[in-house]
Amino acid sequence: MADGARKHRVLVVEDEDNIAMALDYLMTREGYEHDRISNGAAALGHIRETRPDLVLLDVMLPEVSGYEICQGVRLDPSLAQVKILMMTARGSTIERKKGMALGADGFISKPFELKALREEVRRLLGEGG
Known part of the structure; x- marks a missing residue:
């Protein structure tokens, strides 16, 4: 970041600690500012408050689903500038279509390869691979 470019800010919305830890590791390694919300009900307010560049959004969350959060953001x-990458263990075509119809910018199935996730995050943030 020698050119003074601001770091991208990423919000992880994930209730499973082991997945959140893997995402935390990747975001740290990639040099992104990031934080985590583990409860769907708190996510939309946090997104409005912090305006992250990208939200890594789990579909299945306590209280409020990722689909509802995605719709609320859209x-x-x-x-409007917030990118949303939805993550789900139920990576069916129907789930993907629903997420994209609600305005998600990308969709990745769990368990995911960190390399694939990193490439998708970079694509959504407009960074070269």
Whole structure:
């Protein structure tokens, strides 16, 4: 970051600690500022408050689903620049179509390869691979 470019900010919305730890490791290694929310109900307010560049959003969350959070972000014009990468263990075509229809920018199935996730994060943040 010698050119003074600001670090991308990533919000991880994931309730499973082992997956969140892997994502934390990857985000740290890639040099992104990041934090984590483990509860769906708190996510939308946190997104509005911090305006991350990218949200890594689990579909299955306590209280509020990732789909509801995605829809909430897309219904808020002030969050139009926020990219959303949805993550699910149920990576069916139907799940993917639903996520994309609600405005997700990408969709990745768990368990994911860290390399594939890193490439998708870079693509969504407009970085070269």
